[in-house]
Amino acid sequence: xxxxxIASGATAMGSQVTLFFTFWGLNLLRRSNAVPVKKTIxxxxxxxxxxxxxxxxxxxxxxxxxxxxxMIKGIMKAKQVPSLSELIDNARQNGVRLVACAMSxxxxxxxxxxxxxxxxxxxxxxxxxxxxxxGVNLFI
Amino acid sequence: xxxxxIASGATAMGSQVTLFFTFWGLNLLRRSNAVPVKKTIxxxxxxxxxxxxxxxxxxxxxxxxxxxxxMIKGIMKAKQVPSLSELIDNARQNGVRLVACAMSxxxxxxxxxxxxxxxxxxxxxxxxxxxxxxGVNLFI
Amino acid sequence: xxxxxIASGATAMGSQVTLFFTFWGLNLLRRSNAVPVKKTIxxxxxxxxxxxxxxxxxxxxxxxxxxxxxMIKGIMKAKQVPSLSELIDNARQNGVRLVACAMSxxxxxxxxxxxxxxxxxxxxxxxxxxxxxxGVNLFI
Numbered sequence: 001x002x003x004x005x006i007a008s009g010a011t012a013m014g015s016q017v018t019l020f021f022t023f024w025g026l027n028l029l030r031r032s033n034a035v036p037v038k039k040t041i042x043x044x045x046x047x048x049x050x051x052x053x054x055x056x057x058x059x060x061x062x063x064x065x066x067x068x069x070x071m072i073k074g075i076m077k078a079k080q081v082p083s084l085s086e087l088i089d090n091a092r093q094n095g096v097r098l099v100a101c102a103m104s105x106x107x108x109x110x111x112x113x114x115x116x117x118x119x120x121x122x123x124x125x126x127x128x129x130x131x132x133x134x135g136v137n138l139f140i
Numbered sequence: 141x142x143x144x145x146i147a148s149g150a151t152a153m154g155s156q157v158t159l160f161f162t163f164w165g166l167n168l169l170r171r172s173n174a175v176p177v178k179k180t181i182x183x184x185x186x187x188x189x190x191x192x193x194x195x196x197x198x199x200x201x202x203x204x205x206x207x208x209x210x211m212i213k214g215i216m217k218a219k220q221v222p223s224l225s226e227l228i229d230n231a232r233q234n235g236v237r238l239v240a241c242a243m244s245x246x247x248x249x250x251x252x253x254x255x256x257x258x259x260x261x262x263x264x265x266x267x268x269x270x271x272x273x274x275g276v277n278l279f280i
Numbered sequence: 281x282x283x284x285x286i287a288s289g290a291t292a293m294g295s296q297v298t299l300f301f302t303f304w305g306l307n308l309l310r311r312s313n314a315v316p317v318k319k320t321i322x323x324x325x326x327x328x329x330x331x332x333x334x335x336x337x338x339x340x341x342x343x344x345x346x347x348x349x350x351m352i353k354g355i356m357k358a359k360q361v362p363s364l365s366e367l368i369d370n371a372r373q374n375g376v377r378l379v380a381c382a383m384s385x386x387x388x389x390x391x392x393x394x395x396x397x398x399x400x401x402x403x404x405x406x407x408x409x410x411x412x413x414x415g416v417n418l419f420i
Contacts, residue, residue: 136272
């Protein structure tokens, strides 16, 4: 949530924003539907255990079998705060670059076709180039 | 803890420090006593589930029903390390700006009167302005 | 993992890297074998509860009694990604400075002899000096 709220604020203020997604963060960029791809058994298990996309992501430290997340989603709707998937959509439309860490994809067995449209692949060198050039650089 | 230790180090070295508190971090700025304010039922539940102020905040990943936090507090006292609430007090006295994220306050139903004295309200634009200008900028 | 992968990328690109380890992060720098040092009972309990070195560190949010960590280690081996302890060794060999937070060592009762070779001790002033001078600075 914080990532996308800061990113959308920054684009609104005229900055260029690139977001890198590594390890568990990658799950945010997964399509919500299963995509038929070749996987090993381990990769398949891994994919099945992790949340597929923003809609299925826990939003609360106090999860309590999903109650915390459901409460927060309800409050966000009532207060007219955009949902996590709306924030991701807005970010893409406002020109935020979404980069998936290639090594994380490999480790977690996530294939390109399983990610939402408009996501690039990149590595640590690409991240460091951007971070060096950036005015603000956060690890969230 | 790390936030306030780095902040107090930076003020001691002559830097100006602004701390932004979002989501769960906001709980650190709550008064330890209940403040009579108008809230919806959901807001009241939310407020009741979250720790009120620094004294009630977990300090350990190994919480074990409060034992981890109690142990760490005991050790900090023995080693004469200031407690989390002393660190917050010191920060305020040394001119550290404490800014509560207005959107988080709205989402979590936390009212201005429930926060400790000297806290400002601000948004992502204020954060980004400060971060752009700062020499060191951390997301903790 | 992210810390050492970014650090090794940065050294490969010709940057100088200093890593500061505070609180739980300090456990990564502990030797895997017990070292005979004088400790209070509390310090001894603390040391016994925390993982001793990179090999015993949880690598997964989904720990499931160690299964998550074991699965990730297996996948990393299969994909020929260096293990956490290999990453730490590589970092030292490539000139990455490893600095243990002196205050954390004091609080957690960790003695110099219990840390792996080549680790320096330092405080918040040392960290801030380096962070001010650095192009990229992350709290991970």
